[in-house]
Structures are given as structure tokens and as C-alpha cells.
Amino acid sequence: MxxxxxxxxxxxxxxxxxxxxxxxxxxxxxxxxxxxxxxxxxxxxxxxxxxxxxxxxxxxxxxxxxxxxxxxxxxxxxxxxxxxxxxxxxxxxxxxxxxxxxxxxxxxxxxxxxxxxxxxxxxxxxxxxxxxxxxxxxxxxxxxxxxxxxxxxxxxxxxxxxxxxxxxxxxxxxxxxxxxxxxxxxxxxxxxxxxxxxxxxxxxxxxxxxxxxxxxxxxxxxxxxxxxxxxxxxxxxxRRPASAYVADFIGGANLVPGKIHSVSDGATAIETPLGLFGSPSVGGLRPGAPAVLCLRPELLRLGGADGFEATVTHVVFRGAEWLVEARALGDLTLSLVVHEAEPPPVGSIVRLSFDPARAWIAAADGT
The missing domain is CATH 3.40.50.300 (P-loop containing nucleotide triphosphate hydrolases)
Structure with a gap:
């Protein structure tokens, strides 16, 4: 047989x-x-x-x-x-x-x-x-x-x-x-x-x-x-990509580089150029390890007193929405989705913010 x-x-x-x-x-x-x-x-x-x-x-x-x-x-x-x-x-x-x-x-x-x-x-x-x-x-x-x-x-x-x-x-x-x-x-x-x-x-x-x-x-x-x-x-x-690669390949997340500040009782804090944020995270991260803060374009919003400044560099019309690119801290490019009838013009300075509880911390590629 x-x-x-x-x-x-x-x-x-x-x-x-x-x-x-x-x-x-x-x-x-x-x-x-x-x-x-x-x-x-x-x-x-x-x-x-x-x-x-x-x-x-x-x-x-x-x-x-x-x-x-x-x-x-x-x-x-x-x-x-x-x-x-x-x-x-x-x-x-x-x-x-x-x-x-x-x-x-x-x-x-x-x-x-x-x-x-x-x-x-x-x-x-x-x-x-x-x-x-x-x-x-x-x-x-x-x-x-x-x-x-x-x-x-x-x-x-x-x-x-x-x-x-x-x-x-x-x-x-x-x-x-x-x-x-x-x-x-x-x-x-x-x-x-x-x-x-x-x-x-x-x-x-x-x-x-x-x-x-x-x-x-x-x-x-x-x-x-x-x-x-x-x-x-x-x-x-x-929503919960395991790595920076997955976050970028699936849906083109904004990836803000940083390193893990602390991990305690399931809560993870990451130190980034935008500041220190506590967000949900993939498992296995340790303090000091390189990681990325994943911000989906739909999570970023215009305005917010606790936000940060950015300069609009591109605006693309997509029918039901606008895709806006903005540069923060000199070389950090971020994308966000805007549903307003008129998006901010190219060259304007805007304030961006997000809810850290809806962000995600993933392992940096190669870690």
C-alpha cells in the first residue's frame, strides 16, 4: 500500500x-x-x-x-x-x-x-x-x-x-x-x-x-x-499588528519610532519624539526595547489642546474624504483622514491629537 x-x-x-x-x-x-x-x-x-x-x-x-x-x-x-x-x-x-x-x-x-x-x-x-x-x-x-x-x-x-x-x-x-x-x-x-x-x-x-x-x-x-x-x-x-512590518503593510499605519519606557500590569508606555504615551501593546516587549507607536490615519484628528503641531504637506481628495499628510518635528510624516468639506491647505500649521487608548504599540522590525 x-x-x-x-x-x-x-x-x-x-x-x-x-x-x-x-x-x-x-x-x-x-x-x-x-x-x-x-x-x-x-x-x-x-x-x-x-x-x-x-x-x-x-x-x-x-x-x-x-x-x-x-x-x-x-x-x-x-x-x-x-x-x-x-x-x-x-x-x-x-x-x-x-x-x-x-x-x-x-x-x-x-x-x-x-x-x-x-x-x-x-x-x-x-x-x-x-x-x-x-x-x-x-x-x-x-x-x-x-x-x-x-x-x-x-x-x-x-x-x-x-x-x-x-x-x-x-x-x-x-x-x-x-x-x-x-x-x-x-x-x-x-x-x-x-x-x-x-x-x-x-x-x-x-x-x-x-x-x-x-x-x-x-x-x-x-x-x-x-x-x-x-x-x-x-x-x-x-487593530493589533504584531510588528512594524504588519502595521505598515496592512493599511499603512503611521509608525512613530520609540523605545519601551515601562511595562506594568498589562499597561505599556512608550517614549517617542511626540512624547510619552501609554497604549495597548503586543506581548513580549521589555523596557528599553525598540518599538513603534502605530497610529492609523483615521485615529489622528485635527485640534486638541494636548496635541502637537504639524505642517500640512499634501492633500489628496478621495471622494468621501480627504487624505492629509503633515510633517511634525521636522522629519516625521503623518497621514490622517479628514471628512470636513474643506481640508486645511498645504503649508498651513495645524494641531494634531489622538487617543492613546486607541493606538497600538508593536515590536520594531528585527526585534
Whole structure:
């Protein structure tokens, strides 16, 4: 009995708290460390996004899960069983690629049913499954068309139908929306999340677009330089970033450098060029350690007797609001969101303030 057969026998009928688990997963390409010993857990029936810039290791991690790349070291488990030695074709995992990878000479229904041809199913059973899968992605009326006759969004729906027809335990999506225009991406985000909920399936989605990750995800795994910086809900990552990198990459927080003044009974104080502030913080900080005070643009406000002076340097109209940049203490640039009908003009001196209880202290990068 080979590894794939043992996997199927051992996992049948089992329930596990984590559908997918990674332990010290490492990938090296000729001396280049693409993924650096990462640990992660993904729950059943969840939508999880691997988020990070190009070259951070997210696609390498996805390919190892799918079986398209071998792990240099570490363990990946699905349903509590190691995937080592199991080829991609025998894993209960399907992938939707960035370019959709549809067969141009086959019709939509033939593309969707292609993977079923190697299973012990009658033509009637295959036809029923194809019709059901196309119905799930609202493509029944396009069943006889060829891929070249479809729009980008329609081709993506066909790729999704082909992936879900085999009822995988895990669906991997590798930048599936990157080829679509902005309006189509927003529409497909809604459709993807709705499809995942209806199927009750786990989706693991790779993207570099934080707005896309926030719109889709139950949890986000933020990657940087081959490492996982943080895994949590979108709200937790936005409000309580684990590091300066996460705070900056997610939502572009204002990062005021400083060092920890004191930590006592869960309260943390940080000394910064703007002054001494007591704010909630990430765990593990020690007095004297470098850190950053994270101020989201929407937390800064104009005015306040206890604030500080800044000079407006840029004003950008964003429809429902203005984004204002101001320089404080010579070289500290801060961004804030202004909802007034008329923002302060460039060159004007304003007073800025914020509520320290709504700020966040994170570890400085490299600490």
C-alpha cells in the first residue's frame, strides 16, 4: 500500500480540529530560502488568505501544500496525516491557477468534467456533476462554449467549477483575481466568499492585495521574507499588528519610532519624539526595547489642546474624504483622514491629537 492509499484509509471518517497544519515548513531553492521554517494551522470550512508582497514565499508555500513542490524540511498535515510522499494527483486538494489553465480545444462542460473521466462514473453521473458544478458558478448557459469565447471572469468561474467538482477537502487559489479589472475583482470577491460558504469547503487564497484579503478572509496569514509575521482575523491584524512590518503593510499605519519606557500590569508606555504615551501593546516587549507607536490615519484628528503641531504637506481628495499628510518635528510624516468639506491647505500649521487608548504599540522590525 503506497502513501496515498494509506492517507485515504487512515483519514476516512476522522474529524480534526485543524484541517491543515504546517510544522517548521522550509523551502530552499539552490541556497535561496523561500520559506523559512513556518508554523500554521487552518480550520475546516474557513476562508484563509496568504498575504504578502512578491517574493515573500506565499506561492512557494501554496505549491508545497498542493504537492507541486517538495518540502525541503518540516511537515505538512491534512486531516492530521502527513502529506509526505503523496503526489499532487492523489491529494484531496485542487488548485485554481492564476492563468486558469483551461483547455482551449474543449468546451466549458468538457473542461469542467475532465477530471472525472478517470473515475468509475457513468456518463450520466458525470453529466449530472458537471451540471451541478456549473450551476454553482452560474455558468450553465455557457456549457457549450470554448474558453476563447468567454470573458476573464467567466473563465475564472469555469476554473472554479473544474476545481470543486471533485469535492476536495481544500481548494487552493493562486492569485485568481489578478487578471481582472477592478470592478470585476470586487464582484468576484463577493462570489468567491459566497461560494465558499455554500460549499462548506476550506479555501486557501494567495494574494498581494490587502483589500482583497480583508474582503474575503476569516483569517489572514501575513508573510514577509519567507516568514509568517502574523496569523489572525482581519480585524485583529488591523487593530493589533504584531510588528512594524504588519502595521505598515496592512493599511499603512503611521509608525512613530520609540523605545519601551515601562511595562506594568498589562499597561505599556512608550517614549517617542511626540512624547510619552501609554497604549495597548503586543506581548513580549521589555523596557528599553525598540518599538513603534502605530497610529492609523483615521485615529489622528485635527485640534486638541494636548496635541502637537504639524505642517500640512499634501492633500489628496478621495471622494468621501480627504487624505492629509503633515510633517511634525521636522522629519516625521503623518497621514490622517479628514471628512470636513474643506481640508486645511498645504503649508498651513495645524494641531494634531489622538487617543492613546486607541493606538497600538508593536515590536520594531528585527526585534
Amino acid at each position: 503506497d502513501a496515498a492509499d494509506r492517507f485515504e484509509d487512515e483519514t476516512e471518517g476522522r474529524e480534526h480540529r485543524s484541517l491543515l497544519r504546517g510544522i517548521a515548513v522550509h523551502k530552499e531553492y539552490g541556497g535561496v530560502h523561500a520559506v523559512r521554517g513556518v508554523d500554521f494551522r487552518i480550520a475546516p470550512n474557513s476562508y484563509v488568505t496568504l498575504l504578502g508582497p512578491s517574493g515573500c514565499g506565499k506561492t512557494s508555500l501554496l505549491r508545497m501544500i498542493g504537492g507541486f513542490e517538495e518540502i525541503s524540511s518540516g511537515i505538512i498535515e491534512l486531516d492530521g496525516r502527513s502529506l509526505a510522499g503523496i503526489p499532487s494527483s492523489r491529494r484531496p486538494v485542487n488548485t485554481v491557477f492564476q492563468n486558469y489553465a483551461l483547455f482551449p480545444h474543449l468546451s466549458v462542460e468538457e473542461n469542467v468534467g475532465f477530471g472525472l473521466a478517470y473515475r468509475s462514473l457513468s456518463k450520466a453521473e458525470i453529466a449530472a456533476k458537471v451540471e451541478q458544478a456549473l450551476s454553482m458558478v452560474q455558468m450553465t448557459s455557457m456549457a457549450k462554449r470554448r474558453p476563447r469565447q468567454l470573458s476573464g471572469g467567466q473563465q475564472q468561474r469555469v476554473a472554479l467549477a473544474r476545481a470543486i467538482i471533485n469535492e476536495p477537502r481544500l481548494l487552493l487559489l493562486d492569485e485568481p483575481l489578478s487578471a481582472l479589472d477592478r470592478r470585476m475583482r470586487k464582484d468576484m470577491q463577493i462570489e468567491l466568499k459566497d461560494l465558499q460558504r455554500r460549499l462548506g469547503m476550506t479555501f486557501l487564497h494567495v494574494t498581494h492585495d490587502q483589500e482583497e484579503a480583508f474582503a474575503l478572509s476569516d483569517e489572514i496569514i501575513v508573510m514577509n521574507n519567507g516568514r509568517i509575521e502574523q496569523q489572525s482575523t482581519p480585524a485583529e491584524i488591523y
